[in-house]
Amino acid sequence: MHISTKFDNEWTAESVRRILTNEKYCGELILQKFYSENHLTKRKMVNHGEIKKFYVEEAHPPIIEKTVFLAVQNLMKKHQEQFSSKKSTTVVYPFTGKIHCNCCGKNYRRKTTATGVVWICATYNTKGKKYCPTAKQIPENTLISVCCELLGISEFDVEIFESQINKILVPAPNELTFIFTDGREFSANWKDRSRSESWTDEMKKATAERSRKWHEQSR
Secondary structure, three states, X not given: OOOOOXXXXXXXHHHHHHHHOOHHHHOOEEEOOEXXXXXXXXXXXXOOOOOOOEEEOOOOOOOOOHHHHHHHHHHHHHHHHHHOOOOOOOOOOOOOOOEEEOOOOOEEEEEEEOOEEEEEXXXXXXXXXXXXXXXXOEEHHHHHHHHHHHHOOOOXXXXXXXXXXXXXXXXXXXXXXXXXXXXXXXXXXXXXXXXHHHOOHHHHHHHHHHHHHHHHHOO
């Protein structure tokens, strides 16, 4: 609806979460959510149990029913338990934190697509081309090939890569600038994969199966 937030910013998941968990909407208050660090700095700190909180019921007229508010809390809790893993799922890849987009300043992130694994600008991936028009996803195989060629090695070696490459900048589509740990800079270009190279064995099998079924139905 093109409606901005209170401070004329874009909506984020955190903005929505704060609204859904705001007890004020159902007419209640939690006092002392925040406290001052000390009388000198007077810095506002989030209360994680450092001081006592107070819950006030029926503090003011509600704008939603409490049953609705509680239903939302239960649903959020259910989703959190369903999608949260007890084990850490954070995986660090050799290119993690190394590739920087010159257009928006964000890092590139790893993404699995129908045509294979690629690295894509975080802004482009989250918000779209409008917010980072020069960003372009880079096939992981292409990154590995360019790195091997630049480092003069026949097979990608994580230790060699991390010891020699400080970061990789993406100044424009199909362009990469490698910043070495000793301060040297080298630029490289890469080519898009052809349509035939983008077709995985799984995609070929699926297409063949759809074609077979179509022929059977048309008989």
